[in-house]
Amino acid sequence: EAGVVQSPRYKIIEKKQPVAFWCNPISGHNTLYWYRQNLGQGPELLIRYENEEAVDDSQLPKDRFSAERLKGVDSTLKIQPAELGDSAVYLCASSSRGMNTEAFFGQGTRLTVV
Protein backbone atom coordinates (compact mmCIF):
# COMPACT_ATOMS: atom_id res chain seq x y z
CA GLU A 1 0.00 0.00 0.00
CA ALA A 2 1.33 3.42 -0.92
CA GLY A 3 2.05 5.77 1.94
CA VAL A 4 1.45 9.49 2.09
CA VAL A 5 2.95 11.07 -1.00
CA GLN A 6 4.18 14.64 -1.06
CA SER A 7 5.69 16.72 -3.81
CA PRO A 8 8.00 18.33 -4.44
CA ARG A 9 10.65 17.03 -2.05
CA TYR A 10 12.66 20.21 -2.24
CA LYS A 11 11.85 23.76 -3.30
CA ILE A 12 13.99 26.86 -3.38
CA ILE A 13 12.28 30.17 -4.11
CA GLU A 14 12.99 33.83 -3.74
CA LYS A 15 11.11 35.79 -1.11
CA LYS A 16 7.81 37.29 -2.20
CA GLN A 17 7.26 34.47 -4.69
CA PRO A 18 4.36 32.03 -4.37
CA VAL A 19 4.84 28.32 -3.70
CA ALA A 20 2.54 25.32 -3.48
CA PHE A 21 2.88 21.89 -1.96
CA TRP A 22 0.83 18.85 -2.82
CA CYS A 23 -0.18 15.86 -0.71
CA ASN A 24 -1.88 12.58 -1.56
CA PRO A 25 -2.96 10.80 1.64
CA ILE A 26 -3.38 7.10 2.22
CA SER A 27 -6.50 5.82 0.53
CA GLY A 28 -9.50 5.82 2.85
CA HIS A 29 -8.02 8.18 5.42
CA ASN A 30 -10.55 10.86 6.31
CA THR A 31 -8.20 13.04 8.32
CA LEU A 32 -5.41 15.02 6.70
CA TYR A 33 -2.89 17.23 8.48
CA TRP A 34 -0.37 19.82 7.36
CA TYR A 35 2.49 20.41 9.78
CA ARG A 36 5.46 22.76 9.64
CA GLN A 37 8.76 21.64 11.12
CA ASN A 38 11.40 24.25 11.73
CA LEU A 39 15.02 23.15 12.01
CA GLY A 40 15.69 21.43 15.32
CA GLN A 41 12.07 21.57 16.44
CA GLY A 42 9.06 19.33 16.49
CA PRO A 43 6.27 19.57 13.94
CA GLU A 44 3.57 22.17 14.55
CA LEU A 45 0.09 21.81 13.16
CA LEU A 46 -0.98 24.28 10.51
CA ILE A 47 -4.32 22.81 9.51
CA ARG A 48 -6.36 19.64 9.91
CA TYR A 49 -9.07 18.39 7.58
CA GLU A 50 -11.86 15.95 8.23
CA ASN A 51 -12.80 14.92 4.69
CA GLU A 52 -12.99 18.24 2.82
CA GLU A 53 -13.72 20.40 5.86
CA ALA A 54 -10.98 22.33 7.62
CA VAL A 55 -11.78 21.68 11.29
CA ASP A 56 -8.63 23.05 12.92
CA ASP A 57 -6.84 25.93 11.22
CA SER A 58 -6.20 28.13 14.22
CA GLN A 59 -2.43 28.08 13.64
CA LEU A 60 -2.52 28.73 9.92
CA PRO A 61 -1.22 32.25 9.09
CA LYS A 62 -4.17 33.14 6.95
CA ASP A 63 -2.72 36.34 5.57
CA ARG A 64 -0.32 34.38 3.38
CA PHE A 65 -1.14 30.69 3.75
CA SER A 66 -4.07 28.88 2.21
CA ALA A 67 -5.00 25.25 1.86
CA GLU A 68 -7.64 23.19 0.17
CA ARG A 69 -8.73 19.59 0.06
CA LEU A 70 -11.06 19.20 -2.85
CA LYS A 71 -13.20 16.06 -2.87
CA GLY A 72 -11.74 15.10 0.49
CA VAL A 73 -8.69 13.38 -0.98
CA ASP A 74 -5.63 15.29 -2.23
CA SER A 75 -4.63 18.55 -0.63
CA THR A 76 -2.55 21.56 -1.55
CA LEU A 77 -0.92 24.09 0.74
CA LYS A 78 0.01 27.46 -0.71
CA ILE A 79 2.13 30.34 0.50
CA GLN A 80 1.81 33.69 -1.20
CA PRO A 81 4.00 35.63 -0.84
CA ALA A 82 6.75 33.60 0.81
CA GLU A 83 8.95 35.17 3.48
CA LEU A 84 12.42 34.17 4.66
CA GLY A 85 10.93 32.83 7.89
CA ASP A 86 8.82 30.34 5.97
CA SER A 87 11.90 28.19 5.33
CA ALA A 88 11.05 24.86 6.94
CA VAL A 89 9.96 21.32 6.18
CA TYR A 90 6.25 21.03 5.43
CA LEU A 91 4.82 17.68 6.42
CA CYS A 92 1.58 16.11 5.37
CA ALA A 93 0.02 13.29 7.38
CA SER A 94 -3.18 11.29 7.25
CA SER A 95 -5.10 9.02 9.57
CA SER A 96 -8.40 7.33 9.92
CA ARG A 97 -10.83 8.75 12.48
CA GLY A 98 -10.26 8.33 16.20
CA MET A 99 -7.98 9.59 18.90
CA ASN A 100 -5.89 6.43 19.13
CA THR A 101 -5.25 5.96 15.45
CA GLU A 102 -1.81 6.29 13.96
CA ALA A 103 -0.98 9.30 11.83
CA PHE A 104 1.14 8.38 8.81
CA PHE A 105 3.53 11.02 7.56
CA GLY A 106 4.91 11.80 4.15
CA GLN A 107 8.57 12.57 3.63
CA GLY A 108 7.92 16.27 3.60
CA THR A 109 8.80 19.19 1.38
CA ARG A 110 11.88 21.14 2.36
CA LEU A 111 11.30 24.78 1.49
CA THR A 112 14.14 27.27 1.34
CA VAL A 113 13.28 30.92 0.82
CA VAL A 114 16.22 33.07 -0.26
Next chain:
Amino acid sequence: GNSVTQMEGPVTLSEEAFLTINCTYTATGYPSLFWYVQYPGEGLQLLLKATKADDKGSNKGFEATYRKETTSFHLEKGSVQVSDSAVYFCALRSGTSGSRLTFGEGTQLTVNP
Protein backbone atom coordinates in the same frame (compact mmCIF):
# COMPACT_ATOMS: atom_id res chain seq x y z
CA GLY B 1 -3.21 24.11 26.26
CA ASN B 2 -1.47 20.84 25.56
CA SER B 3 2.30 20.64 25.53
CA VAL B 4 5.11 18.08 25.45
CA THR B 5 8.57 18.55 26.93
CA GLN B 6 11.46 16.30 25.96
CA MET B 7 14.93 16.05 27.41
CA GLU B 8 17.39 18.19 25.58
CA GLY B 9 19.71 16.54 23.11
CA PRO B 10 21.72 15.54 21.38
CA VAL B 11 22.33 12.20 23.05
CA THR B 12 25.40 10.18 22.09
CA LEU B 13 25.80 6.58 23.23
CA SER B 14 27.99 3.62 22.49
CA GLU B 15 26.45 0.51 20.98
CA GLU B 16 24.73 -1.75 23.55
CA ALA B 17 24.31 1.10 26.04
CA PHE B 18 21.02 1.72 27.87
CA LEU B 19 18.86 4.51 26.52
CA THR B 20 16.39 6.76 28.29
CA ILE B 21 14.77 9.77 26.65
CA ASN B 22 12.55 11.68 29.05
CA CYS B 23 9.17 13.02 28.05
CA THR B 24 6.64 14.84 30.19
CA TYR B 25 3.36 16.33 29.11
CA THR B 26 0.63 18.76 30.03
CA ALA B 27 -2.84 18.03 28.75
CA THR B 28 -6.48 18.39 29.59
CA GLY B 29 -8.49 15.23 29.67
CA TYR B 30 -6.93 11.85 29.04
CA PRO B 31 -4.50 12.00 26.14
CA SER B 32 -3.07 9.23 24.06
CA LEU B 33 0.72 9.25 23.97
CA PHE B 34 3.05 8.42 21.12
CA TRP B 35 6.71 8.15 20.24
CA TYR B 36 7.63 8.89 16.64
CA VAL B 37 11.06 8.34 15.08
CA GLN B 38 12.62 10.12 12.14
CA TYR B 39 15.53 8.31 10.52
CA PRO B 40 17.90 10.35 8.35
CA GLY B 41 16.27 11.28 5.06
CA GLU B 42 12.96 9.66 5.96
CA GLY B 43 9.57 10.76 7.20
CA LEU B 44 8.21 10.44 10.72
CA GLN B 45 7.21 6.91 11.69
CA LEU B 46 5.21 5.76 14.67
CA LEU B 47 7.46 3.81 17.04
CA LEU B 48 4.99 3.00 19.81
CA LYS B 49 1.91 4.31 21.57
CA ALA B 50 -0.11 4.03 24.77
CA THR B 51 -3.70 5.06 25.09
CA LYS B 52 -4.42 4.95 28.82
CA ALA B 53 -2.70 5.17 32.17
CA ASP B 54 -0.28 2.35 33.01
CA ASP B 55 -0.29 1.07 29.43
CA LYS B 56 3.11 0.08 28.11
CA GLY B 57 3.87 0.58 24.44
CA SER B 58 6.67 -1.44 22.91
CA ASN B 59 8.28 -1.98 19.52
CA LYS B 60 11.73 -2.92 18.18
CA GLY B 61 13.08 -3.26 21.73
CA PHE B 62 11.86 0.20 22.75
CA GLU B 63 9.39 0.63 25.59
CA ALA B 64 7.48 3.48 27.20
CA THR B 65 4.96 3.41 30.05
CA TYR B 66 2.11 5.91 30.37
CA ARG B 67 2.47 7.35 33.89
CA LYS B 68 -0.48 9.57 34.70
CA GLU B 69 0.71 10.39 38.22
CA THR B 70 3.96 11.89 36.91
CA THR B 71 2.55 12.92 33.49
CA SER B 72 5.45 11.14 31.84
CA PHE B 73 6.09 8.78 28.93
CA HIS B 74 9.83 8.09 28.99
CA LEU B 75 11.33 6.08 26.14
CA GLU B 76 13.76 3.28 27.04
CA LYS B 77 15.80 0.63 25.29
CA GLY B 78 18.09 -1.83 27.00
CA SER B 79 20.74 -2.09 24.30
CA VAL B 80 20.92 0.42 21.47
CA GLN B 81 22.32 -0.26 18.02
CA VAL B 82 23.96 1.99 15.48
CA SER B 83 20.79 1.67 13.39
CA ASP B 84 18.80 3.36 16.18
CA SER B 85 20.49 6.67 15.38
CA ALA B 86 17.62 9.02 14.59
CA VAL B 87 15.52 11.85 15.99
CA TYR B 88 12.85 10.77 18.48
CA PHE B 89 9.67 12.78 19.06
CA CYS B 90 7.24 12.40 21.92
CA ALA B 91 3.69 13.41 21.05
CA LEU B 92 0.21 13.45 22.50
CA ARG B 93 -3.29 13.54 21.16
CA SER B 94 -6.12 14.73 23.36
CA GLY B 95 -9.80 14.59 22.61
CA THR B 96 -10.18 18.12 23.91
CA SER B 97 -7.83 19.37 21.18
CA GLY B 98 -9.84 17.73 18.46
CA SER B 99 -7.37 14.91 17.83
CA ARG B 100 -4.54 17.34 17.06
CA LEU B 101 -1.12 15.70 17.51
CA THR B 102 1.13 17.89 19.66
CA PHE B 103 4.86 17.14 19.44
CA GLY B 104 7.86 17.74 21.62
CA GLU B 105 10.96 19.30 20.16
CA GLY B 106 12.68 16.02 19.41
CA THR B 107 15.84 14.37 20.72
CA GLN B 108 18.69 13.52 18.39
CA LEU B 109 20.24 10.14 19.23
CA THR B 110 23.60 9.09 17.82
CA VAL B 111 24.88 5.58 18.53
CA ASN B 112 28.56 4.94 17.89
CA PRO B 113 29.99 1.47 17.17
